Amino acid sequence: MTIVVTGATGHLGRAVVESLLDRGVPADEILATGRNREKLAELRVPTRVASYDDPESLRAAFAGADKVLFVSGNEVGKRIPQHRNVVDAAKAAGVGRVVYTSAPKADTSDMLLVTDHRETEKLLAASGMPTTFLRNGWYVENYDLADALERGLSGASGDGRISIAPRSDYAEAAAAALLLDDPKPVYELGGESVTLAELAAEVSRQSGREVAYTDLSVADYHDLLLGAGLPEEAATVFADVHRATSEGALEVRGDDLASLLGRPATPLATAVKNALG
Numbered sequence: 175m176t177i178v179v180t181g182a183t184g185h186l187g188r189a190v191v192e193s194l195l196d197r198g199v200p201a202d203e204i205l206a207t208g209r210n211r212e213k214l215a216e217l218r219v220p221t222r223v224a225s226y227d228d229p230e231s232l233r234a235a236f237a238g239a240d241k242v243l244f245v246s247g248n249e250v251g252k253r254i255p256q257h258r259n260v261v262d263a264a265k266a267a268g269v270g271r272v273v274y275t276s277a278p279k280a281d282t283s284d285m286l287l288v289t290d291h292r293e294t295e296k297l298l299a300a301s302g303m304p305t306t307f308l309r310n311g312w313y314v315e316n317y318d319l320a321d322a323l324e325r326g327l328s329g330a331s332g333d334g335r336i337s338i339a340p341r342s343d344y345a346e347a348a349a350a351a352l353l354l355d356d357p358k359p360v361y362e363l364g365g366e367s368v369t370l371a372e373l374a375a376e377v378s379r380q381s382g383r384e385v386a387y388t389d390l391s392v393a394d395y396h397d398l399l400l401g402a403g404l405p406e407e408a409a410t411v412f413a414d415v416h417r418a419t420s421e422g423a424l425e426v427r428g429d430d431l432a433s434l435l436g437r438p439a440t441p442l443a444t445a446v447k448n449a450l451g
Contacts, residue, residue, distance in 0.1 A: 175203050176238055177352055178269075180224070180260065181245030182206035183213035185315070186275065189345030190243055190352075191217055197349055207235045226256035232263035239267060241352055244274045246291065250408055253290040261297045271304040273351055275344075278309050278337075278362060278426055285418035286411045306357045310344045311337045311364030311426045314445040319377055323450075327374045327387045330395040330416035337364025337426035338373070340445045347434040364426025365439035376446050392417045 177194065181187035191206050195218060206217045207224040214221035224235040226247050236242060242264055247253045264272050277283070277291040291309075298305045317327065344363060351357050368376075374387040390398065396413035400406065418424070431439045 175240045176205060177203060178205045178207060178236055178239040178242045179245070180207050180226075180235075180243060181247075182217060182221070183208035183210045184245065184248075185341055186345055186348075187243070187245045188217065189342055190245075190348045191219055193346045193349035194352065195219070197353060199353070205235065205239070226259055229259045229263055232260055233266055236264050236267035236269055239264075240270045242269050242272050243348055243352055244272050246275050246294065250411060254293055257290070257294040258297055261294070261301050261303075265301045265303055269303060271306065271357075272298060273306045273308060273348065273357070274298060275348065276307045276309045278311050278364065278424055280307065280309055283418065283423050285423050286414040288423075305359070306351055307360045308344070308348055308351060309360065309362045309426075311339060311362075311431075312424050313344070314338055314340045314442075314449055317373065317449075319446065319449045320451075322374065322377055322385050323381055323383055326385055327370055327377075328390060328395065328398060329370050329387070330390050330392045330413065330420065331370050332389055332420035333369050333371075334416075334419040334422060335367045335369055335425040336373075336419060337367045337424060338442065338445070339363075339365025339431065339439045340448065343431060343435060343440050347431055350434040350436070358430075361430040361434065362426050362428055363431040363434070364424075365431060365445075366442045367425055368442055373442070373446075376442055377450070380443070380446055380450060 179187050201219045204219040206219050206221045209225045211223050222235045224231040247256045277288045280288050280291040371387040374385045378385040392413050396409050399409035
């Protein structure tokens with residue numbers, strides 16, 4: 175068996191490679207791909223340089239692959255053509271199954287951040303390849319909790335609940351899904367459900383310092399992001415994440431994450447403790 179992990183020089187892809195090794199997959203059955211040759215060299219498995227912008231490199235990387243973990247790109251505005259390259263290359267290579275890291279409720283959510291994931295799911299479905307969608311919930315690491323000790327947390331999520339877990343949980347879940355003979359078509363993945371006010375309270379409890387959550391309007395939060403240096407497009411997308419969160423977009427029901435992990439998702443208290451160091 176050969177498992178190709180794309181985006182293996184990023185945090186999630188690297189963690190999936192390590193999780194596969196921890197689960198006993200021989201190193202020579204894993205191929206890690208990414209754009210950065212130096213970072214690839216740090217991994218303990220065979221590697222190949224491949225870019226979502228370079229279809230030929232993708233076809234070479236996928237040749238002979240039984241399964242591909244397709245880690246979504248992170249370049250806002252470029253993902254659809256990049257993802258189409260990945261899907262076309264995987265189909266041309268005859269890949270046995272593609273496991274794609276998607277977003278919560280990708281088929282129904284109106285969150286701007288989900289648009290590219292929904293279109294990618296459609297591309298994969300139209301390809302005819304066996305596919306599994308891992309609709310990853312929100313990462314604890316999406317929040318700079320060390321910075322929150324100094325500045326607090328700000329957003330526009332109101333009392334919206336967020337099913338949150340550390341990145342390592344999602345990496346373990348991806349490794350588990352890759353090793354299943356007959357995985358489900360869709361996994362909605364999320365951990366403990368909290369509001370941003372509850373997250374701030376947990377940071378306060380563990381640090382012994384007062385950390386408050388300041389809830390803003392979506393427009394004011396957008397302006398705050400612009401002031402922090404985000405480009406207009408990114409500020410619009412991330413402000414919309416908070417708008418959608420206030421309406422329930424990031425609350426994930428069910429036990430798919432625990433089912434893949436074979437254990438409960440990491441509790442918020444543990445995740446915050448680890449994030450604060």
